[in-house]
Amino acid sequence: MKSSIQKIILILLLAGLAFVFLQGLCCAQTLINGAGASFPYPIYSKWFNEYAKLHSGIQINYQSIGSGGGIKQVTEGTVDFGATDGPMNDEQLKDFQTKRSTNVLHFPTVLGAVVVTYNIPEVTESLNLNPETIAGIFLGTITKWNDAAIKATNPKVKLPSMDIVVIHRSDGSGTSYCWTDYLSKVSPEWKSKVGKGTSVNWPVGLGGKGNEGVSGQVKQTSGSIGYVELIYAIQNKLSYANVKNSSGRFVKPSLESTTAAAAGAAKNMPADFRVSITDAAGKDAYPISTFTWLLIPEMMQDKGKLNSIKEFMHWMLASGQNMAEELSYARLPKEVVAQEEKALANLK
Amino acid sequence: MAETIRGDSRIPGRESFTILRLFQKALKGDELARGIVFVCAAGIVAITALIVYELWTQSTPSIHKFGWRFFVTGTWDPIAGEFGALPFIYGTVVTSILALAFAIPVGVGAAIFLAELAPSRISNPLTFLIELLAAVPSVTIGLIGIFVLVPALNTIVPPLKSILGFLPVFSGPFYGVSVFSAGVVLSVMIVPFIISISREVLLAVPRNQREAALALGSTKWESTWKVVIPYARAGIIGSIFLALARALGETMAVTMVIGNSPKISASLLAPGYSIASVIANEFTEATGDLYLSALIELSLVLFALSIVINGSARLLILMTTAKGSK
Numbered sequence: 001m002k003s004s005i006q007k008i009i010l011i012l013l014l015a016g017l018a019f020v021f022l023q024g025l026c027c028a029q030t031l032i033n034g035a036g037a038s039f040p041y042p043i044y045s046k047w048f049n050e051y052a053k054l055h056s057g058i059q060i061n062y063q064s065i066g067s068g069g070g071i072k073q074v075t076e077g078t079v080d081f082g083a084t085d086g087p088m089n090d091e092q093l094k095d096f097q098t099k100r101s102t103n104v105l106h107f108p109t110v111l112g113a114v115v116v117t118y119n120i121p122e123v124t125e126s127l128n129l130n131p132e133t134i135a136g137i138f139l140g141t142i143t144k145w146n147d148a149a150i151k152a153t154n155p156k157v158k159l160p161s162m163d164i165v166v167i168h169r170s171d172g173s174g175t176s177y178c179w180t181d182y183l184s185k186v187s188p189e190w191k192s193k194v195g196k197g198t199s200v201n202w203p204v205g206l207g208g209k210g211n212e213g214v215s216g217q218v219k220q221t222s223g224s225i226g227y228v229e230l231i232y233a234i235q236n237k238l239s240y241a242n243v244k245n246s247s248g249r250f251v252k253p254s255l256e257s258t259t260a261a262a263a264g265a266a267k268n269m270p271a272d273f274r275v276s277i278t279d280a281a282g283k284d285a286y287p288i289s290t291f292t293w294l295l296i297p298e299m300m301q302d303k304g305k306l307n308s309i310k311e312f313m314h315w316m317l318a319s320g321q322n323m324a325e326e327l328s329y330a331r332l333p334k335e336v337v338a339q340e341e342k343a344l345a346n347l348k
Numbered sequence: 349m350a351e352t353i354r355g356d357s358r359i360p361g362r363e364s365f366t367i368l369r370l371f372q373k374a375l376k377g378d379e380l381a382r383g384i385v386f387v388c389a390a391g392i393v394a395i396t397a398l399i400v401y402e403l404w405t406q407s408t409p410s411i412h413k414f415g416w417r418f419f420v421t422g423t424w425d426p427i428a429g430e431f432g433a434l435p436f437i438y439g440t441v442v443t444s445i446l447a448l449a450f451a452i453p454v455g456v457g458a459a460i461f462l463a464e465l466a467p468s469r470i471s472n473p474l475t476f477l478i479e480l481l482a483a484v485p486s487v488t489i490g491l492i493g494i495f496v497l498v499p500a501l502n503t504i505v506p507p508l509k510s511i512l513g514f515l516p517v518f519s520g521p522f523y524g525v526s527v528f529s530a531g532v533v534l535s536v537m538i539v540p541f542i543i544s545i546s547r548e549v550l551l552a553v554p555r556n557q558r559e560a561a562l563a564l565g566s567t568k569w570e571s572t573w574k575v576v577i578p579y580a581r582a583g584i585i586g587s588i589f590l591a592l593a594r595a596l597g598e599t600m601a602v603t604m605v606i607g608n609s610p611k612i613s614a615s616l617l618a619p620g621y622s623i624a625s626v627i628a629n630e631f632t633e634a635t636g637d638l639y640l641s642a643l644i645e646l647s648l649v650l651f652a653l654s655i656v657i658n659g660s661a662r663l664l665i666l667m668t669t670a671k672g673s674k
Contacts, residue, residue: 068633172631206395206619216495
C-alpha cells in the first residue's frame with residue numbers, strides 16, 4: 001500500500017520535473033501576449049497558429065476577453081498588444097500616455113458588419129430598410145410591422161399588423177458599438193437620447209446574451225427584429241435586411257459590400273486609423289460596417305518583441321489577408337493595406 | 349526535551365529557547381491541530397473581509413457620486429454615466445422568491461417521499477439522480493431554458509393569461525423570456541439542494557419519535573406530518589435558505605431567460621434583469637471608472653443581500669430550534 005503511494009508520488013514528481021524542463025525549452029522562444037476583442041478571435045487564432053508554424057521562434061497568445069478588457073490590459077502593460085472593435089477615445093489615449101509614457105497605435109486587421117435580422121411570419125423576402133426606419137424601430141416610435149415607413153420601402157411585401165419586438169445585445173460588445181455608432185450617425189434623435197457605446201440605455205426591447213442569444217430570441221419571437229454580426233448570420237442562415245446606404249441604394253450585406261465600405265473610407269483615412277466606417281461613402285458600401293483593430297504600443301522595452309510584432313503585421317497584411325474570407329471576415333481594401341504598411345515604420 | 353530544559357536553565361531569558369520550547373509544545377498533537385484548524389478558520393474570515401474591503405474601495409467613485417440614490421433610481425445609462433440599482437435588486441429578489449415558491453413544495457414533498465415512504469431500493473437511486481441534477485452546469489440549464497422552456501411557456505402562458513389576465517402580475521405582453529421564466533429555471537436549479545438536505549435531515553430524526561407517534565395510534569402520514577417534520581424543521585429551513593442563496597447569485601441561467609431589460613414591472617410576464625446577470629453581461633466591456641465602480645457596487649449590494657438573508661436564516665433557525673426544544 002505504502003510503496004504504491006510512494007511510487008505514485010515519485011511518478012508525479014518526475015512528470016512535474018519533465019514539465020518544468022520542457023517549459024524551459026519552450027521559453028527560449030519569443031512569447032508575445034495579447035488580449036481583447038472576441039469578434040476577431042477566430043481569425044486571430046488562425047493567424048497566430050499559421051504564423052507560429054512558419055516562424056518556430058515566435059509564439060503569440062491571444063485571449064478573447066472583450067474590447068474593454070483589451071484596452072485596459074494594454075494600458076496597464078499586462079499584455080504586449082491589445083485588440084478592440086471600437087477605437088480608443090481621446091481620454092483613453094491620454095491615460096495610456098501617462099501610464100506607459102509612449103503612444104498606442106491602432107492597426108485595422110479585418111472588417112466586420114452588423115446585419116438586421118427579423119422574424120415576421122409568412123415573410124420570406126429580404127426587407128429593404130432605410131436608416132430612419134431602423135432608428136425609429138429601435139427608438140420605439142415605429143411599433144407595427146405594417147407601419148407606413150416600412151411599407152414605403154417594401155411595396156411588394158405583405159406586412160402583417162403585428163407588434164414589433166426589438167431584441168438587442170444584453171452584454172457589452174463591439175457589435176453593439178458598431179450598431180449604436182451607425183444609429184447615432186443616421187438619427188440625431190438617437191444621438192441625443194441614447195448615444196453610442198458597447199452597452200447603452202436601450203429605449204425599448206429585450207436583451208439577449210451574445211449573437212446566439214439575440215438570434216435565439218428572434219427565432220422564437222414572432223414579429224421580432226434584432227441585430228447580429230454578419231458572420232453569425234451567414235453561418236446560421238438567418239434572413240437579413242438590405243439597408244439603404246449614403247448613396248441611396250439598398251445594399252445586401254456581404255463580405256464584398258463591407259470591404260467596399262472600408263475602401264470608401266480610405267480616402268479620408270486619418271493617420272491614426274481611428275475611423276468609424278459606418279454610413280460610409282461609396283455606391284456599393286454596406287453602411288453598418290466596422291474595422292477591428294490591434295493596439296500596439298509605439299515603443300517597447302523589448303526591441304526584439306516589437307520587431308517580432310512588426311514582422312507579424314507585415315505578414316498579416318500580405319498573406320494573412322487571404323485567410324480572412326474563408327472564415328467569413330471581410331478583408332482590408334488594398335488602399336488601407338498600403339497605408340498601414342507605411343504606418344508600421346512608426347513602431348520603434 | 350531534557351537538553352532544552354538544561355539549556356534553558358543555563359542561559360535564562362534567551363528567547364530562541366523559549367520559542368523552541370513553545371514549538372516543541374506545539375508539536376504535541378492537540379496544540380498543533382488546534383493551530384492548523386484555527387489558521388483555516390481565520391483564513392476564511394480573512395478572505396471574506398478582504399472581498400468586502402476590495403469591493404468597497406473599488407466602488408468608492410460610484411458610492412461617492414450616487415450615495416443612497418443608487419438604491420432608489422432605476423436608470424442604467426453607461427453613456428450618460430447614470431447608474432441606479434433598483435431594477436436589478438427588484439429582479440434578483442422577485443426571481444428568487446418565485447423560485448422558492450415553486451421549489452419548496454416540490455422539494456420538501458420529494459424529500460418526505462424519499463425519506464419516509466419510499467423503500468430504500470427506490471430512494472437511493474432517486475437521491476443519486478437528484479444530486480446529479482445539482483451538478484448540471486448552469487449554462488446548460490440556461491440553454492435548455494431558452495430552447496425548451498421558453499417555447500413551451502409560449503404555448504402554455506397565453507391560454508393562462510386569457511383567464512388570469514385581469515391580475516396585474518399576469519398583465520402585459522408575453523415574449524417567452526420573462527421574470528417568470530427565470531423563476532422557473534431557478535427553481536429547477538435549487539430544488540436538488542432542498543431535496544437532498546431535507547432528506548438527510550428527515551432521515552436523522554430518531555426512530556423512537558416515529559415509533560412513539562405510531563404507538564399512540566397515529567397513521568403513517570400523521571406521524572410524518574405532526575412529529576417527524578416539526579422535529580426536522582430547523583434543518584429543512586436551513587436547506588431552503590441555502591437554496592435561496594444559490595438563487596440570488598445565479599448568473600448564466602438567469603441571464604439567458606430573463607430578458608435583460610432593466611425595468612420594474614408589476615407583471616411577472618414582463619422581462620426583467622438581475623444583479624448577477626448585469627455584472628456578467630457588462631463587466632468585460634465596461635470602460636470608464638464610474639461605470640466599472642457602479643458594477644462593483646452592484647456586487648457589493650448582492651453581497652449585502654446574501655448576508656442579510658443568511659443572517660435572517662440563522663435567526664429563524666435559532667428561534668425555531670428554541671421553540672422545538674421546549
